[in-house]
Amino acid sequence: MTESTPPSRRQLVAGAADMIRRRGLNATSIREVAKHAGTPLGSTYHYFPGGKRQLATEAVRFAGDTVARMLGKRLEAGPVDGLRAFLGLWREILTSTDFHAGCPVLAVSIEEAADGERHAVLTAAAEVFAGWETMLAGSLREYGAGSPEAEQLATLVVAATEGAVAMCRAQRSTQPLDRVAAQLESLLTTTAVN
Amino acid sequence: MTESTPPSRRQLVAGAADMIRRRGLNATSIREVAKHAGTPLGSTYHYFPGGKRQLATEAVRFAGDTVARMLGKRLEAGPVDGLRAFLGLWREILTSTDFHAGCPVLAVSIEEAADGERHAVLTAAAEVFAGWETMLAGSLREYGAGSPEAEQLATLVVAATEGAVAMCRAQRSTQPLDRVAAQLESLLTTTAVN
């Protein structure tokens, strides 16, 4: 991580994130991720000795950080701008993939491990969600929202967006996300000063 | 369907729904569903000639109908009662399974088919979501909500609940669902008369 990161390693993580957000965690095979990245299967286990679990964990963190960076930038202009950017990001992912891709963090959250034990991927997903919520809540408080209200609104934004993206995929339409966007924007506008 | 339904057929559908809501669609194997139902593997293909896709489709519809029946009853007492029942149902599923189970409809919505073609399971999921939304929106209109508002609120309720259930599983806590509940209840109370 600290030493120079090989480009193929990075490609494996990004490719895994893309496959997970389309097919889910269990249907994402190391074989296919490696093939897609142009690296041999053995290399994957050299870069990720922890196997599939480690690769998936890093993929979730990678996707989470990418969204968080974008969200942080847009939140500088206020919570409603952040909300619009957040919703717009997922909308773009849906439409640009013809509703084939969603959120990899949600995907890993709803798949129990085969052996039934709680794996590190779930922990990473929880941290990613918490990070997004913390950023949103902080911005809401900055703009005048009260303390229990800000956290509740932040959770509502993340939960509603994640749920809406899944619904959009089922019905091949952005209608759920657009409806959620209208309600959330009006809610945040009346709560915080912009 | 119309003729007498064998109990093992029913068990297979219910078992599939339970496994899907825990592990997701791709990780749910016909073998294990059959074993769990106590029926031989061959019987599954006798009852469901369409194989895994058919079984999964019926499992989604089964789960959707179960929720819809409960929701319909509780909506007779008004939209806020319906909301509480809806949230309470998912909360109970989370806590009674130690956060191992979620919503099977959401689960199938986020997994692309391996062959890339759009399958019947997704269509069933879209219909289930639409059914829940229609019931909620109808109740909201009955209690005084305007026409674009009612549909938007209904979608927000379903999306936020589904997303929150997934977040609860990731962080092994009902906090996301409880926060969403607080916000949705206050939102529906100010919008509709109860």
Added chain:
DNA sequence: GTCTATACGAAGATAGAC
């Protein structure tokens, strides 16, 4: 009509050649 046995492919992971 029900179920056993099996065909066939693909998964995760590793051993060991280069």
Added chain:
DNA sequence: GTCTATCTTCGTATAGAC
């Protein structure tokens, strides 16, 4: 250090015995 070849297990689906 990198990659090929392989081990083992499990998946869907079916053929054919009772």
